[in-house]
Amino acid sequence: MTYRAPITQSDLQAYCDGQLSPARRREVEQYLLDHPEAAEQVDDYQNLNDAIHELYDPVLDEPVPAQLAIHPRRQKRRLVSVAAAAAWIGLGAMFGWYMHSTTVSMTQPGPLNLHLVQPAAFAHSIYTAEVKHPVEVPANEQEHLLKWLSKRLHTEITAPDLSAQGYYLVGGRLLPSTDRMAAQLMYERNDGIRVTLYIRHGAWENTLTAFQYDQRGKIALFYWIDGPLGYALAAQLSRNELLKLSETIYHQLN
Amino acid sequence: MTQLADQLVEYIPRLRRYARALLRGDALAADDLVQDCLERALSRLHLWREDSDLRAWLFTIMHNIYVNQVRKSVNSLALVELSRDLEPQTGSATAELHLELRDLNQAINSLADDQREILLLVSLEGLRYQEVASILGVPVGTVMSRLSRTRDKLRNLMGETKHARLRRVK
Numbered sequence: 148m149t150y151r152a153p154i155t156q157s158d159l160q161a162y163c164d165g166q167l168s169p170a171r172r173r174e175v176e177q178y179l180l181d182h183p184e185a186a187e188q189v190d191d192y193q194n195l196n197d198a199i200h201e202l203y204d205p206v207l208d209e210p211v212p213a214q215l216a217i218h219p220r221r222q223k224r225r226l227v228s229v230a231a232a233a234a235w236i237g238l239g240a241m242f243g244w245y246m247h248s249t250t251v252s253m254t255q256p257g258p259l260n261l262h263l264v265q266p267a268a269f270a271h272s273i274y275t276a277e278v279k280h281p282v283e284v285p286a287n288e289q290e291h292l293l294k295w296l297s298k299r300l301h302t303e304i305t306a307p308d309l310s311a312q313g314y315y316l317v318g319g320r321l322l323p324s325t326d327r328m329a330a331q332l333m334y335e336r337n338d339g340i341r342v343t344l345y346i347r348h349g350a351w352e353n354t355l356t357a358f359q360y361d362q363r364g365k366i367a368l369f370y371w372i373d374g375p376l377g378y379a380l381a382a383q384l385s386r387n388e389l390l391k392l393s394e395t396i397y398h399q400l401n
Numbered sequence: 402m403t404q405l406a407d408q409l410v411e412y413i414p415r416l417r418r419y420a421r422a423l424l425r426g427d428a429l430a431a432d433d434l435v436q437d438c439l440e441r442a443l444s445r446l447h448l449w450r451e452d453s454d455l456r457a458w459l460f461t462i463m464h465n466i467y468v469n470q471v472r473k474s475v476n477s478l479a480l481v482e483l484s485r486d487l488e489p490q491t492g493s494a495t496a497e498l499h500l501e502l503r504d505l506n507q508a509i510n511s512l513a514d515d516q517r518e519i520l521l522l523v524s525l526e527g528l529r530y531q532e533v534a535s536i537l538g539v540p541v542g543t544v545m546s547r548l549s550r551t552r553d554k555l556r557n558l559m560g561e562t563k564h565a566r567l568r569r570v571k
Contacts, residue, residue, distance in 0.1 A: 191556045198505050199524045206418040
């Protein structure tokens with residue numbers, strides 16, 4: 148087996164922490180088969196990670212003490228400031244919602260909004276926040292994932308390769324959408340930014356549309372129809388960054 | 402904005418977990434740290450950049466408070482207490498596991514602050530090396546080399562206690 152670069156301690160460590168690209172991970176996996184000492188080290192590192200979780204994870208299940216909203220040992224002045232800040236956030240939210248409903252949704256009614264943009268944004272916000280279960284089938288079972296999704300959606304589903312843009316496939320899942328099933332593929336950048344591609348059939352009016360842009364809170368989306376399928380790419384990225392990714396995906400799928 | 406506040410709330414359990422580990426199991430001091438962190442975050446939400454990661458931002462705030470305020474007062478006390486549920490249960494099948502976890506807890510508590518922070522941010526919080534580097538304000542290479550040294554240290558330590566116990570059993 149030849150490796151693109153020698154396997155280093157840093158690779159072994161990044162392997163344990165799930166911070167390698169899929170290609171490099173496969174190389175490390177191969178390397179571990181041939182190097183039992185390294186395999187033992189990785190095993191110990193992973194056990195250590197597990198033990199650390201075992202030690203501290205019980206805190207996650209504790210009820211959050213009321214003092215974290217309001218701390219009894221502190222002066223009232225500080226409480227007031229937290230409450231005031233929260234109130235301002237509430238006001239801001241109401242204003243934001245009002246602006247949103249008058250400027251965005253009112254101008255973009257219709258089936259694409261209902262069946263594509265809205266569910267894609269919702270699914271994005273739910274699953275990108277997941278730490279332990281962001282995807283149903285991880286990228287190391289990519290072949291199985293795509294076969295399964297293709298079968299369920301009755302269309303060949305492929306996963307665009309965004310590694311040149313710095314995004315690696317995390318995996319994907321099958322989702323119920325408004326009136327059909329949908330597939331969600333998730334990608335991740337090194338700094339943790341996650342992008343999801345939402346794909347589904349629909350009784351679309353057109354079989355080809357240009358890229359259209361929309362925003363749901365902090366989530367930016369580009370969506371388009373290509374043949375029988377609707378696509379929505381969602382991320383907390385700037386419009387330009389997201390557009391570039393959309394173009395890359397569009398070209399790869401055609 | 403309300404989404405932001407909701408997201409803040411969602412992170413509270415994780416902030417508490419990290420603070421508890423960072424403060425060596427002192428639940429009161431840890432929740433104080435979380436409280437300070439939340440207050441500071443709320444008062445500075447306008448400074449938070451839309452395209453940056455909220456979680457990393459929160460951990461940055463917590464790190465800064467820890468370094469500037471908490472560490473000074475906490476380190477003067479020797480807080481190497483064992484959490485109660487980690488006390489070994491003699492004779493049970495899980496006793497061995499508990500002993501090992503207890504040893505690990507002690508070992509992590511005795512690490513230098515920067516080593517403990519890096520280990521916890523990566524192993525416990527699952528943050529990327531780059532994120533940890535920017536939270537702690539050190540180069541990413543430093544994060545990786547310190548992490549590697551810390552893990553080897555713990556690995557050796559755990560290996561030693563395991564062997565010592567085996568010898569005792571014989």
